[in-house]
Amino acid sequence: MKRTRTLLLAAILVLGLLITAVGCSSSDQPGGDPAQSSDTGQNEVFNVGLECGYAPFNWTQLDDSNGAVPIQGTQEFAGGYDVEIAKIIADGLGRELVIVKTAWDGLVPAVQSGTIDAIIAGMSPTAERWKTIDFSDHYYKSDLVMVVKKGSAYENATSIQDFSGAKVTAQLNTFHYTVIEQIEGVEKVPAMEDFPAMRVALESGIIDGYVSERPEGVSASTANPNFVMVEFAPGQGFEASDDDVAIAVGLKKGNPDREKINEILAGISEEQRLTLMDNAIANQPSAE
Amino acid sequence: MSADASFFQWVAFIWEQNWPLFLRGAGNTLLIALTGTIIGFIIGIIIGVIRTIPVDHNTTTLKKGILKVADILLLCYIEVFRGTPMMVQAVVIFYGVAMVYGIHLNPISAGIVIVSINTGAYMAEIVRGGILSIDKGQFEAAHAIGMTHTQTMTSIILPQAVRNILPATSNEFVINIKDTCVLSVISITELFFNSKSAAGANFRYFETFLITCIIYLIMTSTVTRILRWLEKKLDGPSVYTIHGSQTVPEAQFRIVDGGKLHG
Numbered sequence: 001m002k003r004t005r006t007l008l009l010a011a012i013l014v015l016g017l018l019i020t021a022v023g024c025s026s027s028d029q030p031g032g033d034p035a036q037s038s039d040t041g042q043n044e045v046f047n048v049g050l051e052c053g054y055a056p057f058n059w060t061q062l063d064d065s066n067g068a069v070p071i072q073g074t075q076e077f078a079g080g081y082d083v084e085i086a087k088i089i090a091d092g093l094g095r096e097l098v099i100v101k102t103a104w105d106g107l108v109p110a111v112q113s114g115t116i117d118a119i120i121a122g123m124s125p126t127a128e129r130w131k132t133i134d135f136s137d138h139y140y141k142s143d144l145v146m147v148v149k150k151g152s153a154y155e156n157a158t159s160i161q162d163f164s165g166a167k168v169t170a171q172l173n174t175f176h177y178t179v180i181e182q183i184e185g186v187e188k189v190p191a192m193e194d195f196p197a198m199r200v201a202l203e204s205g206i207i208d209g210y211v212s213e214r215p216e217g218v219s220a221s222t223a224n225p226n227f228v229m230v231e232f233a234p235g236q237g238f239e240a241s242d243d244d245v246a247i248a249v250g251l252k253k254g255n256p257d258r259e260k261i262n263e264i265l266a267g268i269s270e271e272q273r274l275t276l277m278d279n280a281i282a283n284q285p286s287a288e
Numbered sequence: 289m290s291a292d293a294s295f296f297q298w299v300a301f302i303w304e305q306n307w308p309l310f311l312r313g314a315g316n317t318l319l320i321a322l323t324g325t326i327i328g329f330i331i332g333i334i335i336g337v338i339r340t341i342p343v344d345h346n347t348t349t350l351k352k353g354i355l356k357v358a359d360i361l362l363l364c365y366i367e368v369f370r371g372t373p374m375m376v377q378a379v380v381i382f383y384g385v386a387m388v389y390g391i392h393l394n395p396i397s398a399g400i401v402i403v404s405i406n407t408g409a410y411m412a413e414i415v416r417g418g419i420l421s422i423d424k425g426q427f428e429a430a431h432a433i434g435m436t437h438t439q440t441m442t443s444i445i446l447p448q449a450v451r452n453i454l455p456a457t458s459n460e461f462v463i464n465i466k467d468t469c470v471l472s473v474i475s476i477t478e479l480f481f482n483s484k485s486a487a488g489a490n491f492r493y494f495e496t497f498l499i500t501c502i503i504y505l506i507m508t509s510t511v512t513r514i515l516r517w518l519e520k521k522l523d524g525p526s527v528y529t530i531h532g533s534q535t536v537p538e539a540q541f542r543i544v545d546g547g548k549l550h551g
Contacts, residue, residue, distance in 0.1 A: 049475075053488030060485035062308055073395060074477045075312060076485075103481065106473035109379055113386035115475075196484045200493040223491035285305075285489035 046095040048086045049102045049110050050078065050121035054195055056219050056280040057122035057247075058082040060101070066283040071101045081215070081280040082120045085139050085268075089120070089249065092264035093257065104194055105173070108133060111252050118261075119250030122213075125243050126175045134253050136261045138246035140273060144179065144238040145217040146230040148209040149202055155228050159236035166208040169198060176211040179238040195220075202227065211238070213245070215277060223286035298495040306486045306496075313482030314503050320396065320471065320478065321464040322511075324403025329457060331404065332411025333450075335362050337441050339412070340419050342427070362412065369409035375470035378402050382474040395475045403468065407460055414456045418449035451522045458515040462508045479503060 052060040052071060058080035061068050068077035069087065078099045090097035100116050107123070110116045111133055125135035146163065148154045154166055164185040170176035172191035180188050189207050192198045198210040203226060212220070217229035232238070249265075251258055293301070303310070339362060341355055369377065382398045385391050393401075422445050430440040469480035477485075479500060487496040529536050 051485075051488075053485040055489050055491075059489040060309065060482070061489070062306070071477070073475070076309060076477070076482075100475050101477055101481075101485075102475040103472035106379065106383075106475065109383035109473075110475070113383040114390070115383060115386045115392055194484065194488075196487045196493055199487075199491060200497070203493060220491055227491075286491050 044096055045098045046086075046090040046093055046118070047072075047098045047100050047116040048090075048118050048120050049100045049107050049116035050082055050086075050119070051104055051107075051194070052076075052078045052099075052101045054080075054122055054216065055223075055284040055286065056080055056215050056277070059284055061285055066279075069097055069099050071099045074101065076101075079280075079283065081140065081277050082122055084276045084280065085249075085265075086118075086120045088268060089118070089261055089264050092267075093260060104171075107250070111250055114252065117251070117255075117257075121250075122247050123250050124175055124246060125248040125250075127243070129250070132253070134251045134255060134258055136249035136251065136258060137265050138242075138248050139265050139268070140277065141242070141246040142213040142215060143231070144176070144240060144245060145212055145214050145232070146209045147199075147202065147212050147217050147220055148228055148230055149205070150226050150228050152208060152228075154208055154230065157230050158233050160232060160238055161236075163209065167206070168209050168211065169201065169207050170211040171195065171198065175240065175244045176213075179240055179244075180211060182238055199224070199227070215281060218281060219284060219286065222281075223284075295495065298492055299498055302486065302490060302492060302495050303499055305490070309482045309486050310479065310499060310503060313477060313479035314507065316396065316476060317465060317468050317478040317480075318507060320399045320403055320468050320476070321461065323400050324468075325407050325457075325461050325464050327400070327404035328407025328411050328460070331408030332413075332415045333446070335366075335408065335412035336415030336419055336449075337438075337446075338362065339416055340441075341437050342431075365405075366409045366412050369406050370413070373470070374402065374406050374467055375473060377406060378471055378474050395471075398474060399468065399471045399476045402471070403464055407464060410460060411457070414453050414460075415449065417456075418453035419445055421452055422448050451519070454515060454519045454522070458512055461511045461515065465507050465511065466504065 050058045052058050058078060060071070060076050061079050062076060064070070064077050066079055067084065067087070068079035069083055070076075071078050078101065083099065086097055086099070100110070102110055102116070104121070107116075107119045107121060108129070111119050119133075120139075122140075123129070125138075129135070146154070146157070146160075146168070148157075154163060157163060160183050163183045165187065166183075167187045167189050168180050168183065169189035169192055170180060172193055174191075177191045180186055189201075192201060192210075195212075195216065198207070199220065201207045202210060203224075209230070212229075214229075214231075217231075221227045221229045249261055251261070338358055343352060343355060347355075378399070381402055382393060382395070385393060419441075426444055427440060430444050435443070468476070468478050471478060472481035472484075483496055483500040487493045490496065
């Protein structure tokens with residue numbers, strides 16, 4: 001009986017040690033304790049979450065060429081339009097930029113829990129997202145396009161109604177997916193997790209096209225000659241509100257830095273934005 | 289790279305361009321999956337042993353009470369962690385702890401903890417099955433000669449049970465190597481997440497994921513081989529003489545000088 005109790009005690013001890021071990025290693029993390037720094041009011045780091053897999057907005061590369069920033073906890077670097085904007089914002093706030101590579105679905109919980117300070121990941125400030133997090137003003141505005149396979153019947157479409165009967169999808173939890181319903185008689189394929197998944201689906205013929213934004217469409221069609229971007233004539237495209245086609249910085253509800261970030265964003269001219277986007281499209285890894 | 293390059297030329301090119309990305313991703317995957325499964329295995333053994341503590345008319349009420357409470361708690365643990373997806377557990381634990389307590393865990397450590405407790409829940413049931421597979425007579429014999437539950441477990445039951453559950457443990461290793469890919473939601477740059485990054489940059493999906501497939505296959509088959517070897521080692525030689533057998537002449541007891549028994 002004594003033995004049993006010793007065993008039970010040992011089990012509790014092992015679990016306790018495990019938890020302590022995790023606690024210790026988390027404090028070893030370089031520059032990775034945003035809560036502690038914000039508790040003491042110092043806030044030297046600016047943790048930004050993004051996927052690093054949505055060129056030309058953000059991507060992963062192996063060196064620091066073209067102004068790429070190290071990704072926390074890895075030996076890789078992040079580059080792209082979002083990263084350039086993040087650099088400007090961090091500079092303006094006087095804080096050190098830390099890039100936290102997180103999958104799309106992890107971004108909102110990460111910002112809500114304070115694991116990251118901001119989402120700068122090509123995220124649109126949709127009404128649904130406003131319910132859970134705050135957004136800054138827009139830092140880019142784009143048009144909705146459709147990406148299709150070269151040589152397909154939809155290659156020369158000019159109106160979204162030309163996609164009647166086509167199998168169309170978009171990224172899960174994005175407004176891209178909701179606008180598909182504007183096409184009459186469309187075959188709406190269940191939403192996919194991310195752009196890589198949709199591009200695989202398109203290449204293999206599971207879908208006829210996916211809804212995207214212009215920069216992504218330009219990049220996809222330049223990088224892979226099997227893809228063609230379809231742009232729509234004015235008034236023939238998807239109807240979407242400004243908040244839907246623009247992208248903004250996602251912040252935790254009530255983040256006091258929001259005003260400051262808006263000021264910084266207002267200081268970036270339209271020309272500078274275009275230049276940054278053109279550079280991003282030209283510098284993305286597939287453009288080599 | 290010219291546009292008319294063949295599929296395999298692209299595969300070679302992507303490997304050349306991104307091999308550190310793939311290898312570092314595979315490293316993280318292996319680290320989390322292997323450490324997580326080993327810790328999970330230990331958790332499983334501890335829970336399996338606790339849950340098979342015998343209760344009879346000699347057991348005191350206090351001990352019965354403690355065992356009952358422990359049993360309920362462990363059952364809850366098993367049900368919750370076996371019955372919910374690992375991705376959900378990752379989000380709830382990693383971001384939940386940050387939100388409620390303001391504690392920001394290191395993603396890799398958090399990943400190891402999540403895989404460990406998840407595997408622990410599965411292993412607890414596998415170990416219990418392993419212990420139950422040992423003949424009841426062995427428990428009775430051990431108790432009859434006055435062994436405690438711990439002694440019975442460590443010297444008699446577990447060595448046999450662990451051998452019996454090795455194939456199931458091998459399954460857990462393989463499952464964990466593949467399932468760690470859901471941990472990308474908590475910023476862990478494991479193999480699949482890094483492959484998606486590579487594909488997101490070069491827009492060549494089949495070529496990139498073919499490399500990913502091969503790396504996963506190498507990792508899973510290596511782990512399977514190692515455990516198969518361990519199984520063989522635990523089995524011992526297939527040809528052996530039973531100690532003290534009276535039908536095999538070499539095994540007979542002989543009295544030698546000094547009265548010592550030799551096999």
